[in-house]
Amino acid sequence: MTAVVPPTAAPAGRVSAGRRWSRRDLTFDKISFMVVFLVIPVLGYILFVVWPFIQAFYYSLTDWSGFTPGMNFTGLSNYFKLFSDDIFMKAVGNSLLLVIVLPIITVVLSLVLASLVTVGGPSHGPVRGLRNSSIYRVVSFFPYVIPAIVIGIIWGRVYDPSAGLLNGILTGLGFEQFQSFAWLGEQRTAMIATIFVIVWGLVGFYMVLFVAAIKGIPAEIFEAARIDGAGRFRTALTITIPLIRDNIQTAYIYMGILALDAFVYMSALNPGGGPNNSTLVMAQQLFTTAFTKGQFGLACAMGVVLAVITLVFAGIVFIVNRLTGGTNEVAE
Amino acid sequence: MTAIKAEIPSRSFTRKSESTTSDRIVGGLSHTILTIWSIIVVLPLLWTVMSSFKTSKEIFASPFSLPSSWSFVNYVGAWTTAGIGSFLLNTVIVVFGALAVTMLFGAMCAYVLARFQFPGNRAIYYLMLAGLTFPIFLAIVPLFFVLKSIGLLNTLPGLILTYAAFALPFTVFFLFSFFKALPNSIAEAAALDGAGEWRTFFQVMLPMARPGLATVAILNFVGLWNQFLLPVALNTDPKNYVLTQGMASFASQAGYSVDFGQLFAGAVMTIVPVFIVYLIFQRQLQGSVSQGTSK
Numbered sequence: 001m002t003a004v005v006p007p008t009a010a011p012a013g014r015v016s017a018g019r020r021w022s023r024r025d026l027t028f029d030k031i032s033f034m035v036v037f038l039v040i041p042v043l044g045y046i047l048f049v050v051w052p053f054i055q056a057f058y059y060s061l062t063d064w065s066g067f068t069p070g071m072n073f074t075g076l077s078n079y080f081k082l083f084s085d086d087i088f089m090k091a092v093g094n095s096l097l098l099v100i101v102l103p104i105i106t107v108v109l110s111l112v113l114a115s116l117v118t119v120g121g122p123s124h125g126p127v128r129g130l131r132n133s134s135i136y137r138v139v140s141f142f143p144y145v146i147p148a149i150v151i152g153i154i155w156g157r158v159y160d161p162s163a164g165l166l167n168g169i170l171t172g173l174g175f176e177q178f179q180s181f182a183w184l185g186e187q188r189t190a191m192i193a194t195i196f197v198i199v200w201g202l203v204g205f206y207m208v209l210f211v212a213a214i215k216g217i218p219a220e221i222f223e224a225a226r227i228d229g230a231g232r233f234r235t236a237l238t239i240t241i242p243l244i245r246d247n248i249q250t251a252y253i254y255m256g257i258l259a260l261d262a263f264v265y266m267s268a269l270n271p272g273g274g275p276n277n278s279t280l281v282m283a284q285q286l287f288t289t290a291f292t293k294g295q296f297g298l299a300c301a302m303g304v305v306l307a308v309i310t311l312v313f314a315g316i317v318f319i320v321n322r323l324t325g326g327t328n329e330v331a332e
Numbered sequence: 333m334t335a336i337k338a339e340i341p342s343r344s345f346t347r348k349s350e351s352t353t354s355d356r357i358v359g360g361l362s363h364t365i366l367t368i369w370s371i372i373v374v375l376p377l378l379w380t381v382m383s384s385f386k387t388s389k390e391i392f393a394s395p396f397s398l399p400s401s402w403s404f405v406n407y408v409g410a411w412t413t414a415g416i417g418s419f420l421l422n423t424v425i426v427v428f429g430a431l432a433v434t435m436l437f438g439a440m441c442a443y444v445l446a447r448f449q450f451p452g453n454r455a456i457y458y459l460m461l462a463g464l465t466f467p468i469f470l471a472i473v474p475l476f477f478v479l480k481s482i483g484l485l486n487t488l489p490g491l492i493l494t495y496a497a498f499a500l501p502f503t504v505f506f507l508f509s510f511f512k513a514l515p516n517s518i519a520e521a522a523a524l525d526g527a528g529e530w531r532t533f534f535q536v537m538l539p540m541a542r543p544g545l546a547t548v549a550i551l552n553f554v555g556l557w558n559q560f561l562l563p564v565a566l567n568t569d570p571k572n573y574v575l576t577q578g579m580a581s582f583a584s585q586a587g588y589s590v591d592f593g594q595l596f597a598g599a600v601m602t603i604v605p606v607f608i609v610y611l612i613f614q615r616q617l618q619g620s621v622s623q624g625t626s627k
Contacts, residue, residue, distance in 0.1 A: 033529040037444045041437035041500060042456055048475065048497030049463045055474035113369060116362040130359060136366040138614055139373055145606040147558040149576045150599050153583045157383070157592070158376050165379045168395035200373065232358065261467060264560045264576075271584060283469050283561075290473050291565060303470035310467050 060300035071297065078301035088302065090277050091285045094191070095260055095306075098281065099313055102195060103255035107248060110203045113140065114210035115236045129215075137211060140204030148201060152268020155197040159183040159269075190274040198265050202258070206251045213244040249321045256313045260306060263287065282306050377603075384596035391592045406597035410582075416598050418571070419578035420605075426488055426563075426574055427556045430495035435549055437496070438503030439541070443533055445504065446511035447519065457508075463501040472565050479566055486569040494562055499552050506551075510544035511537065550613050557606060575602050 060078055064071035082088050117133040143151060158165045161180040170178040183193040217240065225235050241248070263283035266273075273280030282302060290299035383391055384406055385399035411417045445457055475494065476485065484490025514537060522532040538545070563577045573581070579598055583590065 029528040029530065033533075034444065034448075034450075037440035037533075038456075041441040041504075042459075044437070044493070044497055045460070045463065045500050048478065048494055049471065049500070050459060052471035052474035052478055053462075053466055055478075056470045059474060113366060116366055130362050130366075133362075133366065136370055139370040141614070142377075142607070142610060143373060145554045145558075145610045146603050147560070147576045147579070147606070149558075149560050149580050150602050153579060153595065154376055154380050154599055156583070157596070158379070163392045163395055163592075165376060165395050172396075203369075204373070257465070257467065261469065261561075263469070267560075267580060268583065283467075286469055286472075287561075287565070290476075296473050299473050300470075303467070303473065306467050307470045310465065314465055 056300045056303050059297050060304045062297045064297040064300075065294050074297070078298050079305075081298065082301055082305065087277060087280070088282070088285055091273075091280045091282045092305070092309075094278070094280055095262070095282045095309070097191070098195070098259040098262055099256050099309070102198060102259040103252045105195065106199050106202055106206060106255050107251050109199065110206035110251070111210055111241070111248070113203065113207045114214060115240065117207075117211055118214045119232050119236060119240070137204070137208055141208050142204065143201045144205040146201070148264040149268050151197060151201045152265050155193075155200070156184070156269050159193055161185070184270055184279075185275055187275045187278045190270060190278045194265060194269050194274075194279050197269065198259075198262065202255070206255075209247060209251060210244060213247040214240055217243050245321065245325060249317060252317050253314050256317065257310055260310050260313070282309075380596050380599055384593065384600045386593050386596075388592045391596075404597075406591075406593040407601065409591065410594040410598040410601060414582045414594055414598055415570075415573070415578060416575070416582075416601050419573050419575045420601070422488060422572055423557065423575040426491050426495060427553065429488075429492040430499065430556055431549065431552055433492065433496035434499040434503050434552060435545065438500050438548070439507055439538060439545065440533070441500070442504045442507035443511045443537060446508045447514075447537075460501040460504050463498075464505065468498065468561055472561065476566060486567055486572060488567075488572055491563060491567050491572075491574070494566060495556050495559060498562070499556060502555075503548050503552060506548040507541060507544055510541045514540055546613075546616055550609075550616070553609065554606065 059071075061073060061075060062071040063074045063078075113136070116130065117136060118129045157163075159182075161167060161182040164183075166183065167178045167181060170181075181189075183189050221239060221243070222235065225239050230238070260281075261283050262281050266279055266281055266284050270279045271284075273284060283306070286299050286302040286306065289295050289302060379395070382399065383395075385402050385404075386397075386406075387400075390397060390399060445453060479485040479490045479494065482490075484493065518536060518540070519532060522536045527536065558576060559574075560576045560580070563574045564580070567574065567577070570581075579602055582598055583595055
């Protein structure tokens, strides 16, 4: 190491090209470099991330309860148990509902807001965005940096039947029926109220992402569309969205993965799973099974089901994007 | 100065164009919708700040009434009795420790993967991709026992290593494209000038990737600060609690006896550090995001 340093210590400008590099020094430099730069992070990553993932698949096939030394290989019996468990299937249903609804709402809303910021400007002169719009981005993005658990706690108070902000506003506006309406305690509204909280926290982030993506589109493309007579909405639908398709796909997948988790929001808003388990999700059920009941094998099986659903979801998004992208290219 | 002053009017004169009625309607409508959303975002937060000064009795009397006195009693109470102070300290230790580890090794790993060809390169890349896609929930139970077996369960170092490992794939991905985009000629010039691999990385390539590093550091900071599942599952000793799990246990403890004024004060104190970081870095964050995408 130290032998390598002296020649390199000379100021870069004065050194003539390609001098005294012995092959051996180069190799040693390269090897130590590779070990530290690649082997250490990859090994740490494998120990803390990859290895637990692999173990989970194996544990899911056992009746392991964690604190006893032995475990029996039970094949797929955990999985059969899960699929005949009504509460778990309810949780699966709720998670599927979230993964279908949440990305759509978030992506559409943030796209709309991003479009308003970027194409709301005048239709003459150089193409530019809405005046003074950066304040909206700064404000809407902010909830993204608030810890999700705190978002949940705050909204839990906002939804409070008697002392909450929401019912205070609604009764103030004359909707007396909301006097002490329990948004999170009614089966009809618990899920919707929860979804709104998650959307509230994340729309700003995706809005900023989309604004950056839209600004990355060369202005000439918009100008050409404008000369050809395309209006704002036409431009947004047929030019902007296809051009930021990859960003939308990324946002969609991230949102889907988050929707399949949703553990934080649920633990803050309705730790017990909500009225009649209407907001119970797989992640909550997994956590309780593992760390309250100590049924680790069963919990791992739940994790595998969750992982499979996540991968299927990501696969579907990829395929849909590929298919629709393909047809667009043919149509052009 | 005078030259600039003279320039501004002429520029605005040539650029200025008649705004049509439809432009004004669209502009007004856009502002209205964006304002409504901003109010929806801000209102619960302002309400939280206001409620943090009220007593529980006042909170239950009316959601809108102003606090009778603007004293910091709730803040003091939350800081000491609820333990927000020690949670905050633990969080700072864990988050900055993990951030340092993951940024250093993430940048190194991304650099090697992006700029060197070797057998297994793609395999490691896809292994990272898998780590991003698989839910942490799948790993959480075995992870519990991995930490237990190496004696790091319920300790801050254990939490730091776990945070860093789970932040690694995102860091590598983000920086991968940055290092890939750096021109080859610069690395070659550095090599010709006699810089070894180490020196090339730390003195040439790393400074050039600074915008990417800043962005990924901020995103990681937010992500790690807000991490909830990992501490709740792997760090169950109350004296090692981080802020997020401390707030959760504060909110859920003893049901009716929760002091809601203190709860609001705790929420505000959790938000303030990220708020400050956000105000300082938001321009840099948004700037580097758009810089990265426009290239």
